[in-house]
Amino acid sequence: MATLFRRRRAKATQTERVRERRHEGFLRHANFRWAKISGGLCLLVIVSYTLIDVTPRPNGGSWYGYTLGTIGALLILWLTALGYRKRRMTSDFWSLKAWTSAHVYLGLSLIVIGTWHTGFQLGWNVHTLAWALMMLVILSGLYGVAVYALLPQALSNNREQMTQMQMLEAIRAFDRQLHAAAQPLPPDEAAPVLASLEQDPFAGGIAARLTGRYPNRATATARAALAEALGGDAEARAKVIALLSQKEAALARLREHLRLRALLEIWLYVHVPLTFALIAALSAHIISVFFYW
Numbered sequence: 001m002a003t004l005f006r007r008r009r010a011k012a013t014q015t016e017r018v019r020e021r022r023h024e025g026f027l028r029h030a031n032f033r034w035a036k037i038s039g040g041l042c043l044l045v046i047v048s049y050t051l052i053d054v055t056p057r058p059n060g061g062s063w064y065g066y067t068l069g070t071i072g073a074l075l076i077l078w079l080t081a082l083g084y085r086k087r088r089m090t091s092d093f094w095s096l097k098a099w100t101s102a103h104v105y106l107g108l109s110l111i112v113i114g115t116w117h118t119g120f121q122l123g124w125n126v127h128t129l130a131w132a133l134m135m136l137v138i139l140s141g142l143y144g145v146a147v148y149a150l151l152p153q154a155l156s157n158n159r160e161q162m163t164q165m166q167m168l169e170a171i172r173a174f175d176r177q178l179h180a181a182a183q184p185l186p187p188d189e190a191a192p193v194l195a196s197l198e199q200d201p202f203a204g205g206i207a208a209r210l211t212g213r214y215p216n217r218a219t220a221t222a223r224a225a226l227a228e229a230l231g232g233d234a235e236a237r238a239k240v241i242a243l244l245s246q247k248e249a250a251l252a253r254l255r256e257h258l259r260l261r262a263l264l265e266i267w268l269y270v271h272v273p274l275t276f277a278l279i280a281a282l283s284a285h286i287i288s289v290f291f292y293w
Helices: 002-022 026-051 063-079 096-118 126-159 164-181 187-198 205-211 218-228 234-265 268-292
Strands: none
Touching: 026 063, 026 096, 063 096, 063 268, 096 126, 126 234, 126 268, 164 187, 164 234, 187 218, 187 234, 205 234, 218 234
């Protein structure tokens, strides 16, 4: 029995390890393989920079600068291929997870490669513009890595196993119930409730979506007005107040869902245009170097 128990325990442990490997994130892919490759590449650049004597001083126009510039330009072009790679699903060495891991860590290595390529000579010119755009692309990418590491779990917890369409349908259901429940109320009490049904609860633009702060919350206004009302049908009023409170909670859940989705996606609206701007500036940088210097 003891031997059988040990075998089952070993098998369960092995199964758990396999499950962990399957669910490892792209940052930990293959035991940080691409982090090690990127770190080694950066170390090689830094050490070679200190050992190689470039006269009069290291700069982008020296043979060493050209070498780093070529490596950096090829890396940038390769990194832009991630968008195309996402459309091809494979599970081999160059799986999407492996490609994304390489994208992140090799992208970070450009901080060293690109900066050491300049020889720390920066100015108001197209060459520095290409370097600055590269740094902005990397910073926006770091934001993307951070939100993808933190927000999906928060998004899942907030949804409580409901889809976005189900959350919307729940709010529509509360509206139908509120319309019927408000009928016994006197006109002055029913008016704010009906006004809350007519208002777009998500009006406010991208600022409201990102902050979760929506102006003119008619549902909260209607609930507050009924809570202060006196006389009339108290039972009908209490039912409407309860429905308004439930709708507020449903609205808060959906608005938080939309806020997290916006934070998760908006970085791409910065990262992608900056990447195209970087490629344009990089092209101008290369052309100016080879045709005008």
